[in-house]
Amino acid sequence: MLLLIPGPVQTRPEVRAVMAEDIAPWDDDFRAEYAAMRPRIVKIAGGVEGRDVALPLPGCGHMMVEAAVRTFVPAGQKLLVVRNGQYADRLIRLATEAGRIPIPVRCPDTEPMTPEALQAALDANPDVTHVAVIVSETGTGVVNDPNILGPVIAKAGRRMICDAVSGFGALPFRLSEHPECDVVVFTSNKCLEGLPGFGFAVAPIERLEACKGNAGSWVMDLADVYKHAVVNGWGSFRFTPAVQSLRAFGIAMDLYEAEGGQPARLARYRRNADVLYDGLVALGFTPYLEKRHQGPIIVNVHQPRDPNWDFKRFITLMKGRGVLISNFWNTPEPTIRIAAIGAIEEKDIRFALAQIEATLAEMRIGQRAAA
Numbered sequence: 502m503l504l505l506i507p508g509p510v511q512t513r514p515e516v517r518a519v520m521a522e523d524i525a526p527w528d529d530d531f532r533a534e535y536a537a538m539r540p541r542i543v544k545i546a547g548g549v550e551g552r553d554v555a556l557p558l559p560g561c562g563h564m565m566v567e568a569a570v571r572t573f574v575p576a577g578q579k580l581l582v583v584r585n586g587q588y589a590d591r592l593i594r595l596a597t598e599a600g601r602i603p604i605p606v607r608c609p610d611t612e613p614m615t616p617e618a619l620q621a622a623l624d625a626n627p628d629v630t631h632v633a634v635i636v637s638e639t640g641t642g643v644v645n646d647p648n649i650l651g652p653v654i655a656k657a658g659r660r661m662i663c664d665a666v667s668g669f670g671a672l673p674f675r676l677s678e679h680p681e682c683d684v685v686v687f688t689s690n691k692c693l694e695g696l697p698g699f700g701f702a703v704a705p706i707e708r709l710e711a712c713k714g715n716a717g718s719w720v721m722d723l724a725d726v727y728k729h730a731v732v733n734g735w736g737s738f739r740f741t742p743a744v745q746s747l748r749a750f751g752i753a754m755d756l757y758e759a760e761g762g763q764p765a766r767l768a769r770y771r772r773n774a775d776v777l778y779d780g781l782v783a784l785g786f787t788p789y790l791e792k793r794h795q796g797p798i799i800v801n802v803h804q805p806r807d808p809n810w811d812f813k814r815f816i817t818l819m820k821g822r823g824v825l826i827s828n829f830w831n832t833p834e835p836t837i838r839i840a841a842i843g844a845i846e847e848k849d850i851r852f853a854l855a856q857i858e859a860t861l862a863e864m865r866i867g868q869r870a871a872a
């Protein structure tokens with residue numbers, strides 16, 4: 502099956518193979534293996550060993566995002582949230598339920614946040630200490646570039662929290678160039694092409710030490726994850742981890758480095774996304790985003806207006822042809838969401854486009870443009 506979804510992504514067989522072995526997280530051999538992974542993760546985030554640390558938590562990305570919000574934004578305090586899609590709404594919800602006060606900074610969900618709009622929101626909210634940025638908004642496919650927004654946040658003397666989950670490892674970001682950044686958050690199962698099971702935060706030690714006691718949660722306290730590593734060693738865990746997934750992530754990092762790291766991965770995904778976007782347009786679909794705003798992670802097109810259109814049937818027929826795409830959408834209007842990430846390349850995208858064309862013919866969908 503070819504998976505074209507924004508996580509868990511298609512993985513390479515070498516990554517999956519290591520999951521077959523039973524291992525114990527506290528075993529000395531695995532401790533050493535895990536301890537050696539942490540500086541590599543810092544490096545991928547563009548952090549500086551000794552200044553920044555990698556803090557893994559077993560679980561999904563949302564849990565890691567909540568851990569970041571809890572750790573760096575004290576309870577009862579406000580944070581601005583760059584809002585141009587549903588993943589921002591998710592951050593707003595989890596921050597609210599954690600007792601923080603999110604303030605959305607809105608822009609159309611078909612466009613990236615502009616530095617001007619963010620500047621205006623910062624000016625209007627002098628009491629807000631933090632800005633949360635959804636770097637690649639998985640709801641729509643737009644990219645809010647922290648390399649553009651970060652300096653605005655820095656100049657205003659505020660702090661940045663990056664939900665980099667969907668684009669981390671592909672989109673360029675170097676923590677060392679962002680003194681305003683408290684934390685960058687991502688998972689094992691998106692652009693780093695590992696298996697699901699782990700979230701990661703990379704954060705400066707100085708900030709973790711300053712934020713002790715904020716979290717109001719033991720399980721999700723990144724400052725406590727840090728303290729535990731200092732006291733018990735960098736190969737130790739607080740609780741039972743998804744240990745096989747972590748070992749697989751080590752293999753995924755080997756493959757990432759062998760491919761050429763971030764520039765190579767971005768180039769492959771960009772090519773995938775371009776071929777996908779152009780191919781869908783050629784088939785008659787209306788893209789959700791203008792091409793200039795189309796990020797490399799996920800492509801959304803409006804569902805066709807044809808009377809024969811049946812979304813569920815389309816997804817099922819595509820699955821029968823060996824291509825799995827999301828059976829839901831995250832845009833206000835009905836769309837089809839197809840990811841360009843994972844262990845896939847141009848030939849896989851071309852295969853998927855051929856299956857889409859055949860499925861549309863089978864369903865007798867002539868009117869493919871937006872309703």
Ligand SMILES: *Cc1c(COP(=O)(O)O)cnc(C)c1O
Pocket residue numbers: 507508561562563564566588635636637638639664665666667688
């Ligand atoms: C995938 C994703 C997450 C995390 O999703 P989980 O299902 O919790 O792993 C968070 N933010 C963004 C932008 C994502 O794409």
